[in-house]
Amino acid sequence: MAVEEKTIEENSNWQKFWNGFKPYILALVIAFGISGAIIGILGYNIPKAYQTLLFTSFSSQRGFVETLKKFIPLTFATYAFAIPFRIKFFNIGGWGQMLFGGTITAIVGIGLAGLNLPAIIFIPILILSAMLAGALFALIAGFLKAYYNINPIISTIMLNFIAFYFVNFVATNAPWKAPQSGHPMTLKLPEAALLPKVFNQIHFGIVLVILAIIAIYYLMNKTVLGYEIKATGINPDASSVYGIKMKKTLMITFLIAGAMGGLGGGIEVMGVHSRLIEGFALTSGAQYGIFGILTALICQGKPLGVPLSAMFISILLVGADAMQRTLQVPVELVFLTQAIIVLMIVVLRRQAGGSYIE
Amino acid sequence: MKGSVDVGQLTEMLTQIISYTSIYALASLGIVIGGRTGVFNISGEGIMLASASAGFIAAYQTGSWFMGFVVGALMGGLFALILIYIHEKLKISQFILGITLVILGTGLSDLLYKTAIGVQLFAPEAPRVPDIRIPGLSNIPIISAIFNQDVIVYFTYIAVFIAFYIFYHTRIGLETRAIGEDPKAADVVGINVKLRRYVTTIIGGMFMGLAGAYLPLVVTGTYTTNISNGRGFMAIGIAIFASWRPERALLGSFIFAAIEVISFQQQLGASMFPYQFLLMLPFISVLLIMWLFNKKVEFPAALGKPYSRE
Numbered sequence: 001m002a003v004e005e006k007t008i009e010e011n012s013n014w015q016k017f018w019n020g021f022k023p024y025i026l027a028l029v030i031a032f033g034i035s036g037a038i039i040g041i042l043g044y045n046i047p048k049a050y051q052t053l054l055f056t057s058f059s060s061q062r063g064f065v066e067t068l069k070k071f072i073p074l075t076f077a078t079y080a081f082a083i084p085f086r087i088k089f090f091n092i093g094g095w096g097q098m099l100f101g102g103t104i105t106a107i108v109g110i111g112l113a114g115l116n117l118p119a120i121i122f123i124p125i126l127i128l129s130a131m132l133a134g135a136l137f138a139l140i141a142g143f144l145k146a147y148y149n150i151n152p153i154i155s156t157i158m159l160n161f162i163a164f165y166f167v168n169f170v171a172t173n174a175p176w177k178a179p180q181s182g183h184p185m186t187l188k189l190p191e192a193a194l195l196p197k198v199f200n201q202i203h204f205g206i207v208l209v210i211l212a213i214i215a216i217y218y219l220m221n222k223t224v225l226g227y228e229i230k231a232t233g234i235n236p237d238a239s240s241v242y243g244i245k246m247k248k249t250l251m252i253t254f255l256i257a258g259a260m261g262g263l264g265g266g267i268e269v270m271g272v273h274s275r276l277i278e279g280f281a282l283t284s285g286a287q288y289g290i291f292g293i294l295t296a297l298i299c300q301g302k303p304l305g306v307p308l309s310a311m312f313i314s315i316l317l318v319g320a321d322a323m324q325r326t327l328q329v330p331v332e333l334v335f336l337t338q339a340i341i342v343l344m345i346v347v348l349r350r351q352a353g354g355s356y357i358e
Numbered sequence: 359m360k361g362s363v364d365v366g367q368l369t370e371m372l373t374q375i376i377s378y379t380s381i382y383a384l385a386s387l388g389i390v391i392g393g394r395t396g397v398f399n400i401s402g403e404g405i406m407l408a409s410a411s412a413g414f415i416a417a418y419q420t421g422s423w424f425m426g427f428v429v430g431a432l433m434g435g436l437f438a439l440i441l442i443y444i445h446e447k448l449k450i451s452q453f454i455l456g457i458t459l460v461i462l463g464t465g466l467s468d469l470l471y472k473t474a475i476g477v478q479l480f481a482p483e484a485p486r487v488p489d490i491r492i493p494g495l496s497n498i499p500i501i502s503a504i505f506n507q508d509v510i511v512y513f514t515y516i517a518v519f520i521a522f523y524i525f526y527h528t529r530i531g532l533e534t535r536a537i538g539e540d541p542k543a544a545d546v547v548g549i550n551v552k553l554r555r556y557v558t559t560i561i562g563g564m565f566m567g568l569a570g571a572y573l574p575l576v577v578t579g580t581y582t583t584n585i586s587n588g589r590g591f592m593a594i595g596i597a598i599f600a601s602w603r604p605e606r607a608l609l610g611s612f613i614f615a616a617i618e619v620i621s622f623q624q625q626l627g628a629s630m631f632p633y634q635f636l637l638m639l640p641f642i643s644v645l646l647i648m649w650l651f652n653k654k655v656e657f658p659a660a661l662g663k664p665y666s667r668e
Contacts, residue, residue: 038469148649150649154598159645161591161592330472332469338461339459340462343462347448351448
């Protein structure tokens with residue numbers, strides 16, 4: 001009797017596990033099926049295209065480093081959306097927060113160039129400036145929601161464009177502008193402001209992103225604040241009864257989200273480009289901030305899901321770039337694939353009785 | 359003599375502003391129409407990109423500008439259909455669907471273009487959209503800017519007027535607006551909420567598609583990557599500025615278009631005032647308007663919310 005019961009329980013555990021994963025697997029099958037069909041119709045070699053798309057990241061050290069280079073900003077952009085999403089608010093502004101964080105990093109970096117600060121002081125100053133800039137920029141949206149009930153979707157979209165033109169302004173005007181540059185860009189940051197390389201391969205951003213993953217996990221699962229955020233997300237009315245201040249929680253989630261986005265932007269400036277350059281937060285022709293939204297939707301914004309999901313999308317992005325280089329398959333196909341994956345996951349999860357995302 | 363030159367320049371600039379107004383007016387009208395039944399379609403940027411590409415390809419292949427706009431509108435309608443179908447079926451957030459469709463449109467636009475036309479030495483040119491010059495009026499300086507335009511600009515005037523007339527002077531419009539305010543009440547009095555939501559969303563999507571097709575067919579004459587350049591998002595700001603009223607959306611579109619054209623000219627000439635701040639103005643003003651006139655900006659009460667009968 002007892003044995004039988006145990007098997008049933010095990011079965012139901014497996015059932016639960018399978019039910020949780022089924023939408024993801026189905027979504028991937030459907031999305032890759034559709035993109036495979038498109039690849040076929042366009043007359044490309046389907047197996048070769050898939051192989052390139054999925055395995056470029058693992059086929060060479062360079063491929064893997066490229067993947068990490070995309071993984072770093074994408075993870076930050078994903079957190080920017082994921083954290084307010086836990087309390088059902090949409091921060092479409094990860095993109096603007098990245099741009100703003102990166103721009104302020106460049107301004108501070110160039111501004112302090114004369115002081116000859118050592119890297120050990122200079123880099124933390126820039127990291128803090130990037131986080132603070134992103135946080136304050138995002139706070140505008142949080143504040144407008146908390147006190148004026150302005151939908152963050154709208155305010156963050158508007159802020160994105162403000163940040164976009166701000167980048168252009170700084171990159172094309174004295175005293176920041178690089179002389180004789182066709183493309184808008186600033187002067188190079190001083191050597192001590194640039195992120196060092198880890199293992200001679202990848203910039204220090206990889207360490208920062210791992211620290212951020214740990215910090216966000218700790219925050220969400222081991223602190224009172226994390227508990228409050230989760231409680232507010234599950235039931236805003238009930239949590240206010242227990243003294244959780246909705247407005248405060250809302251603004252804090254935007255602050256954290258903005259800090260993540262801003263840091264992501266700052267790292268791109270300090271670690272990749274060594275300067276502010278228009279389009280510094282782009283990948284495959286679209287903003288990391290936009291991909292971050294999709295990445296967060298794939299994992300429902302769960303703290304540990306974020307790096308997994310970001311890694312998956314980074315692999316696809318690197319694969320898509322390689323697919324375009326070697327097989328001439330347009331890189332845009334990967335946007336389509338990702339959009340279909342997200343659409344399918346949302347639909348299938350919903351059909352399986354998943355979260356009621358209004 | 360100098361004065362007359364200025365009038366000529368002013369007229370020319372105004373002509374360009376009014377042409378650009380069409381882009382914003384068509385796109386924001388699309389958002390307004392759908393919004394009136396409570397469906398907030400934020401995928402305008404994706405629709406405009408996909409429609410720009412599909413519309414351009416159609417016009418280029420058939421040699422007919424008209425086919426370009428037809429295909430552009432159909433593409434917009436298709437996107438809107440995806441949005442409203444999934445939303446009505448499963449009540450999934452319109453915003454999640456909208457933002458996903460933005461990415462879908464971004465990818466689809468270049469994919470279609472690269473597949474159908476590919477890289478060419480010279481940018482392929484779209485068939486010209488005919489101009490209509492209203493006799494008499496198109497000869498008066500300054501005023502001529504309104505009456506010396508391409509066909510689509512006149513279509514925009516008419517569309518805004520018809521939308522305004524239907525929404526505010528017909529029973530059907532009143533009923534439709536009621537859905538955006540209180541779908542349940544509308545349902546109780548026997549209005550087919552679901553059907554109207556489908557119809558308005560799809561018509562709205564078609565307008566956004568027209569706005570997208572207008573870009574390569576009139577504004578630039580050819581298709582380029584990211585041709586919409588955020589205008590689909592700006593249209594959302596205009597819809598808010600307009601409190602979801604078609605005639606105010608036209609006014610808002612004119613203001614946004616004027617800022618774009620003026621800042622473009624500043625960019626060419628050396629000016630003390632950085633043009634980037636001019637370009638920020640529309641976005642800052644949307645935020646300021648929502649903040650300062652918080653109570654006066656009217657949203658359809660049920661905007662963005664799903665409706666189910668239970």
